[in-house]
Amino acid sequence: DVKVTQSSRYLVKRTGEKVFLECVQDMDHENMFWYRQDPGLGLRLIYFSYDVKMKEKGDIPEGYSVSREKKERFSLILESASTNQTSMYLCASSLLQGTPNQPQHFGDGTRLSIL
Amino acid sequence: AQSVTQLDSQVPVFEEAPVELRCNYSSSVSVYLFWYVQYPNQGLQLLLKYLSGSTLVKGINGFEAEFNKSQTSFHLRKPSVHISDTAEYFCAVSQRGSGNTGKLIFGQGTTLQVKP
Numbered sequence: 001d002v003k004v005t006q007s008s009r010y011l012v013k014r015t016g017e018k019v020f021l022e023c024v025q026d027m028d029h030e031n032m033f034w035y036r037q038d039p040g041l042g043l044r045l046i047y048f049s050y051d052v053k054m055k056e057k058g059d060i061p062e063g064y065s066v067s068r069e070k071k072e073r074f075s076l077i078l079e080s081a082s083t084n085q086t087s088m089y090l091c092a093s094s095l096l097q098g099t100p101n102q103p104q105h106f107g108d109g110t111r112l113s114i115l
Numbered sequence: 116a117q118s119v120t121q122l123d124s125q126v127p128v129f130e131e132a133p134v135e136l137r138c139n140y141s142s143s144v145s146v147y148l149f150w151y152v153q154y155p156n157q158g159l160q161l162l163l164k165y166l167s168g169s170t171l172v173k174g175i176n177g178f179e180a181e182f183n184k185s186q187t188s189f190h191l192r193k194p195s196v197h198i199s200d201t202a203e204y205f206c207a208v209s210q211r212g213s214g215n216t217g218k219l220i221f222g223q224g225t226t227l228q229v230k231p
Contacts, residue, residue, distance in 0.1 A: 004158070031217045033218075035221075040124065040223055040224075041223060042119075042121075042205060042221040042222050042223040042224050043159075043205065043219075043221040044221075045218060045219075048217075048218060050217070058218075090158055090159070092158075092159075094217050096217075101147060101164070101166045102217070103149070103161040103164065104159075104161075104217075104219060106151075106158030106159040106160070107158050108156070108157055108158045109156075109157075109158055
């Protein structure tokens with residue numbers, strides 16, 4: 001089974017802090033994704049990556065950046081955390097660019113609170 | 116561009132009753148269609164997907180969905196629900212063809228509340 005592991009289930013940070021959310025997958029997937037989940041808004045894509053050192057903006061990239069130095073690891077960075085970034089963050093991975101019939105596999109999420 | 120609308124934010128239903136969760140999509144190109152489920156305090160897992168062929172798709176846990184191209188819908192159904200089906204359900208689409216990047220567009224989610 002594919003396993004996507006997010007480093008923290010719950011995280012509390014202060015405004016202005018630089019925050020790192022880590023995600024690791026163990027199935028050699030090329031694609032990795034970061035989503036934000038808010039009530040009534042569903043999942044919104046922040047960034048995705050289809051290869052090491054490659055990244056593309058999703059629908060809501062403002063205030064975020066990402067890093068993919070190794071194939072199995074995809075990090076989401078909040079450069080200067082703000083209270084409106086309090087949310088649930090979900091990481092996902094999938095096999096091969098250009099094969100949309102491959103499902104995305106999700107981690108259990110990180111619930112981030114910015115005080 | 117694609118968009119997905121889940122017509123009900125919450126669906127309360129009694130145990131052993133049938134249920135339908137509605138999903139409509141909008142797209143200028145052909146799409147693949149997915150339903151995901153999120154149990155409390157967990158990530159999403161795939162229930163079923165429509166890629167091609169038969170418009171009636173069967174998934175895990177007794178769920179099925181029907182693709183209706185003329186109505187651009189992909190409604191999820193189960194003939195008899197259990198308490199354990201209480202969860203949030205997400206409909207999603209991805210673009211077919213050479214323009215696809217593996218990205219999914221999600222609906223807003225529907226919370227299924229199964230009552231005893």
